[in-house]
């Protein structure tokens with residue numbers, strides 16, 4: 001890590017106040033984590049890929065899957081179809097996370113994402129689960145900032161069997177989410193997202209101990225939540 005990145009992380013620490021129940025360091029680590037995740041755009045449509053693990057507390061390098069967290073398809077619980085993505089974090093290690101990464105959206109503009117939504121079982125723990133949306137503002141393909149879109153930021157819609165849906169209107173997303181949940185990596189005091197920024201990574205993740213099943217992840221009216229991308 002270069003010194004510039006350290007300054008960025010410090011800046012985020014100083015300004016991070018929204019996710020009261022979410023360890024600040026965990027957010028930072030996920031930020032680093034998802035930045036490091038190679039996610040290729042799908043040939044068409046969107047799909048989910050499970051990614052979980054923890055990160056070295058000194059180097060922030062990914063240690064991959066571990067006993068601290070898991071993200072995997074399960075056919076035991078589903079809102080649509082036969083599967084959902086099971087996200088689980090089993091220890092208080094604040095460096096552990098579990099994510100359902102949305103494949104097929106990288107390179108699209110934030111405006112073209114339309115409304116974003118995900119459905120989940122279990123508790124909404126502060127900002128977990130949430131969307132982490134990384135965006136690029138200068139067309140170099142590298143993220144320049146992040147928007148956190150937490151289950152606690154919107155009014156949840158209750159569905160059958162304990163499922164709830166969190167929906168984020170595009171107008172809220174391009175405005176940087178609910179106050180204080182958007183950061184520019186070079187200037188954490190500002191929010192630089194806009195409808196013309198492009199997506200470098202989008203995921204639904206948890207970083208609070210417990211588990212949630214995720215299904216019906218929706219981008220611009222298209223939902224996914226099955227292993228084949230349907």
Ligand SMILES: [Ca+2]
Nearest residue numbers: 136138142144
């Ligand atoms: Ca960039």
Ligand SMILES: [Ca+2]
Nearest residue numbers: 080081083225
């Ligand atoms: Ca499903």
